[in-house]
Amino acid sequence: MSTIKIALLGFGTVGQGVYQTVHSHQEELSAVLGKKVEIAAILVKNHQKDRDINEGILVTTDFREILQLSELDIVIEAIVGKEPAFSYLKEMIKRGSHVITANKEMFAHHGGELKILAEKHGVSIGFEATVAGGIPVIQTITQLLNINRVTKLEGILNGTSNFILTEMREKNETFQAALKSAQQKGFAEADPTNDIQGFDAFYKLMILSELTFGRQPDWDSAWREGISSITREQVLEAKELGLRFKLIATVEKSGESIIASVRPALVSPSHPLYAVEGVENAVSIYADIVGKINLQGPGAGMLPTASAMIEDLIHAVKPRIIERSFRLENDVKEVFQQKKTKQTWLMIQKEALEISRDNTVLVSKIDSSKGLYIINADERTVKSFSERNGRANFFQILGEYHLKEQETPSLAFFN
Ligand SMILES: NC(=O)c1ccc[n+]([C@@H]2O[C@H](COP(=O)([O-])OP(=O)(O)OC[C@H]3O[C@@H](n4cnc5c(N)ncnc54)[C@H](OP(=O)(O)O)[C@@H]3O)[C@@H](O)[C@H]2O)c1
Structure with missing residues (x-):
């Protein structure tokens, strides 16, 4: 049986999840692909850390060693920030490797460029893990809704904010106390800015916009607001009215414009996002034939994110490439009226x-x-x-x- 060789860029929460899954699901991978999957190399930043990695796998801090490997089919990137991730993926695409990324910040900024480069070099680019962790929202839109015209996406895309809002309501806590609890449980970083100010959800929303409508809105004109100014008093007043605060990300097309927002809203029990609690994520897809589809599940974490990346790996090796057409002319009037x-x-x-x-x-x-x-x-x-x-x-x-x-x-x- 031939072998698919992969390199992991990053061996933190996500990288280790992919490593474990490749080993725990080798039988399933071989059955689906008819090939073995082997991790050939791992790129890290700090060589001094103790890591549980099988002998025979190249572990390096020097990206050039990965680039020079003679055989490398797929690169799985799970490092943090725009650079050097963007430069590394460009290099790997140019050498002819498929790439899969979990890095939403990098992909929101440079995804369009990477997609064009990947097409030029005949390789695939997987980014399911950049949005809503383990929930297959990207595959649902690209692979399963080929004829439907998607008109709007609405969701809870940041588990940390949702956890904090849930804690504030259930435990009658202040924002600061709920944030501390999220940090203690490992749901929030020491610097939580990206999560609580809505940047993380915004990056994911931009990726969804480009996927669904073929482009992103002007970032400056989009409404991005986090949850840090929501008070315990407001949460409790809303609770008395039977409403729950949620950080809602929405993108829809209106005329020639794409309208996007990330902002706190109140959700009533009749809305599908009302029951999305704690670190869970959810996305509602509105499409013209099917109506509304709700996807809900784990928005982050070692194995849910690895799940998204491993499924991308299957699509890279056994592609079912279908281009979305982005034809929305007939929907425009209806959506525009909705906004008014x-x-x-x-x-x-x-x-x-x-x-x-x-x-x-x-x-x-x-x-x-x-x-x-x-x-x-x-x-x-x-x-x-x-x-x-x-x-x-x-x-x-x-x-x-x-x-x-x-x-x-x-x-x-x-x-
Ligand atoms: N955690 C999640 O649940 C989740 C879910 C979806 C998407 N993501 C995205 O996935 C990516 C990784 O997240 P994570 O939680 O796994 O992060 P993490 O635990 O902090 O791990 C980051 C890994 O990247 C390595 N690294 C960082 N900068 C590097 C550089 N310049 N060169 C080489 N290696 C470098 C680190 O090396 P050392 O080990 O040597 O420090 C570490 O192994 C992020 O972009 C994140 O937004 C995460």
């Missing part, structure tokens, strides 16, 4: 409302002593009010929300 449609928001405004008569909006007071109002307005109106009145917080409510009897609707005016 009024949505339901919870406004938390502890001080007196400043009202002008330029625009009418139905405001239902839930409890004005607590400064809670339900607003029915389009996004533009809410944004404009929010920009003028920094003290008010707005959170869109996803899913059905019915006013309770004591929540008396009244008409107010603001712009």
Whole structure:
């Protein structure tokens, strides 16, 4: 039986997961591929660390040693940051190796360039592990929804933020206490900025946008907001209304624009993302023929991420390449109208409302002593009010929300 030789770039959480899986699932790999899979080399940064690696495998800190290997079919990259990962993958593609990456930051910035280079050199590029860990969202969109026109993706793409929000609600904790608990459990880095400020979810969303719509939106025009300013009081007030805070990533096409946002929203029990708790991730795919598909599962971790990379390995060796067409003309009007449609928001405004008569909006007071109002307005109106009145917080409510009897609707005016 012939052998597929692979190199691992990085031997941290993800690299070790791939290493273990190649060994634990050798029988399945051989059965599917008709070939053995062998790890030939591993690139690390620090040669001094103790590692449990079989003898005979080249372990090096020098990338040139990997580049010079005479036989190398696939490179699996799981290092951190844009560089040197991007440069390494370019080199490996040029030498004719298939590449598979888990590195979302690098791929959000350089994925387009790598895809073009891979096509030019006749190799494949796998990136399932860059989005939502073990959930096969990339394969679902590229391999299983070939004729459907995908119009919108919406999901929870960052397990750390979701864990923190879940802890705050369930254990009545402050943001800082929940963050500390996430760090102690290994769900958050010592520097949690990428996760709690929404960058990690944003990188994943950009990868999904490019995959689904053929391009990314202008990064500066997209709404990216993290969860660090959400207070325990806000979480508990939302809980009393039967709502849960979630960091929601959304991308959809509107006219010639791609509209993307990562921001905290409130989710009601009727919405599929309501039940996504702790470090879990989920993605809802809206497509014109099938309707809505919900995928949910582990968004990170050693084995879930290795699972995504090993499945990419199968596709690299036994490709079923289908190009998405990105034809969305017929959907455009419908999506555009959706954006103009009024949505339901919870406004938390502890001080007196400043009202002008330029625009009418139905405001239902839930409890004005607590400064809670339900607003029915389009996004533009809410944004404009929010920009003028920094003290008010707005959170869109996803899913059905019915006013309770004591929540008396009244008409107010603001712009
Ligand atoms: N952890 C997850 O659950 C998860 C899930 C999905 C995607 N990812 C992505 O996967 C990648 C790896 O994550 P991880 O959690 O496995 O990270 P990690 O545990 O910190 O491991 C990183 C590995 O990369 C090596 N490395 C770092 N810089 C290097 C360089 N310049 N040259 C060579 N090797 C270098 C490190 O070497 P040393 O061992 O010598 O320090 C280490 O083995 C990241 O891009 C991450 O965003 C992670």
